[in-house]
Amino acid sequence: MHPAYSVILFTTSSGAGYGLLFWLSIAHAFGLAPDDRWLLFTAIALALLLITVGLLASTLHLGHPERATGAFSQWRSSWLSREGVAAVATYVPAGLLALLWLIGVDSGLTALLALLSGIGAAVTVYCTGMIYASLRTIRQWHQPSVPYIYLALAAGTGALLLGLLIGLFGHAAAWPVLLALACLVVGALLKWRYWQSIDADPGQYTAEMATGLGAIGKVKPLDPPHTRPNFVMREMGYRVARKHAEKLRKGVLLTLFAAPAVLVLLALFTGWSALLFTLAIIAAALGVATERWLFFAEAEHVSMLYYGAERA
Amino acid sequence: MTTLPETTKKKLGLVIDLDICVGCQACATSCKEWNTGGYSAPLSDHDAYGADPSGAWLNRIHSYEVGEGPLAKTVHFPRSCLHCEEPDCVTVCPTGASYKREEDGIVLVNPDTCIGCKLCSWACPYGAREYDYDDGVMKKCTLCVDRIYNETIPEEDRVPACVRACPTGARAFGDLGDPESDVSKSVEARGGFNLLDEFGYKPVNKYLPPRINQVADAPVAQPMTTEKSDGSKIENLFAWVDRALSA
Numbered sequence: 001m002h003p004a005y006s007v008i009l010f011t012t013s014s015g016a017g018y019g020l021l022f023w024l025s026i027a028h029a030f031g032l033a034p035d036d037r038w039l040l041f042t043a044i045a046l047a048l049l050l051i052t053v054g055l056l057a058s059t060l061h062l063g064h065p066e067r068a069t070g071a072f073s074q075w076r077s078s079w080l081s082r083e084g085v086a087a088v089a090t091y092v093p094a095g096l097l098a099l100l101w102l103i104g105v106d107s108g109l110t111a112l113l114a115l116l117s118g119i120g121a122a123v124t125v126y127c128t129g130m131i132y133a134s135l136r137t138i139r140q141w142h143q144p145s146v147p148y149i150y151l152a153l154a155a156g157t158g159a160l161l162l163g164l165l166i167g168l169f170g171h172a173a174a175w176p177v178l179l180a181l182a183c184l185v186v187g188a189l190l191k192w193r194y195w196q197s198i199d200a201d202p203g204q205y206t207a208e209m210a211t212g213l214g215a216i217g218k219v220k221p222l223d224p225p226h227t228r229p230n231f232v233m234r235e236m237g238y239r240v241a242r243k244h245a246e247k248l249r250k251g252v253l254l255t256l257f258a259a260p261a262v263l264v265l266l267a268l269f270t271g272w273s274a275l276l277f278t279l280a281i282i283a284a285a286l287g288v289a290t291e292r293w294l295f296f297a298e299a300e301h302v303s304m305l306y307y308g309a310e311r312a
Numbered sequence: 313m314t315t316l317p318e319t320t321k322k323k324l325g326l327v328i329d330l331d332i333c334v335g336c337q338a339c340a341t342s343c344k345e346w347n348t349g350g351y352s353a354p355l356s357d358h359d360a361y362g363a364d365p366s367g368a369w370l371n372r373i374h375s376y377e378v379g380e381g382p383l384a385k386t387v388h389f390p391r392s393c394l395h396c397e398e399p400d401c402v403t404v405c406p407t408g409a410s411y412k413r414e415e416d417g418i419v420l421v422n423p424d425t426c427i428g429c430k431l432c433s434w435a436c437p438y439g440a441r442e443y444d445y446d447d448g449v450m451k452k453c454t455l456c457v458d459r460i461y462n463e464t465i466p467e468e469d470r471v472p473a474c475v476r477a478c479p480t481g482a483r484a485f486g487d488l489g490d491p492e493s494d495v496s497k498s499v500e501a502r503g504g505f506n507l508l509d510e511f512g513y514k515p516v517n518k519y520l521p522p523r524i525n526q527v528a529d530a531p532v533a534q535p536m537t538t539e540k541s542d543g544s545k546i547e548n549l550f551a552w553v554d555r556a557l558s559a
Binding site: 001061062063064065067068070071072073074076077078079080081084131134135136137138204205209210211212213215216217218219220221222223224225226227228229230231232235236301302303304305306307 | 375379386408429435522
């Protein structure tokens, strides 16, 4: 599948933003977050900025971005529509929370708003994952673990951001480090099992099923319907970087999981929280962008059976 | 609405006879000609006469080599939207632009509300939807919805453009929900089948199988030989020269 750069930016940036919003909200709701109004406001502002940048980027791949509001209407059947509804709904409690923290109103309302923001963030990322996981045409996406990988990676990158901000505001504590570590370990395990699972499945559909000609024998393309690639081949037949998948997977394991885990552990023992979390975030950003690219590049679409693929 | 109708009053669709199709591309060009000015207009092309031509087409004709040895055959294979009964291309649409008509089962894209997110094309296992980069919306076979009910054109033209154009009669149009229709009868008689039936979208369009070649036992042509002469002296001389040189 062709990786739309705007979609990679959207899912990684908004993912980190929703992850940050989620942990910030949960920490506040359960009284774990430092009682520092400016830390809380900075964190929620950064979360909303990352989310908004991502959402705006996601409209760039649309043919008609000006009609995007129509996408809120079909939440009964469409995960993309549900994602849009959840994203907009999350702005309401999160925006109010940001406002209350900005003007410094110490209201009992903030815990409730935080809880709603956390739920909204998790639901939105789950919907993003389900957009892919619901497509039966792409076996590398139609995996039960896909929405949970989206959730784990959003939680991991968000936890790193929260850890950095807490360090920057001089409240360095052990729990953000342990939180980030837990998310990274869960993310790495899920992703590892995901790769094992897609490697073990050669695909259940064949060119003979696609053409219905299996009774005669093996089906091979003879004359193509067009001399140059069409939309379907460019979009669904994209395979750049697939041959480097092994190397890129190792790169993801190193930059998205191993390096940040080691760096935040060092932060726990050295106290250089801000510097080490910054390095961890740089590594994880590179890693999550590579992971998302690979998620597209490794995805094989059933329609390619008509264009020479033997299985999909 | 992108929720699917539970049933449709008709199941309009095509029956494509793979035994007759000669791969002439007349249906594809006729489709392009009609639809670039019809419901799906325009069907934009890029670099149409250059080195890297591409464009939105609603009908693509593949040619496959099927089988091995004397039973192998070339099968020309038209591929377009199958107007499935339960397709995800409709349900994934976030705006309701992609929909299946309750009255006749035709799957259409509303070009005025499509946002061009391309998700429907990802959901189609048949590669039947093509995005129009100039128009910014998804294009697909409309079953020539602007011909089949069109009372301003002669009655014989009220069929999809591909069906009207086919010079061999390999394409037929009708109601596959009516067991008494000509198309249903031909599907019944010839063992018509669904493409990728295993996938479960329940295509309405049906394909009729090509006949199996019956030449497995036919005598195989022998290469002409010059090794034996007809007995004349001059032929014997050449045969001897041939043997001597071959040794």
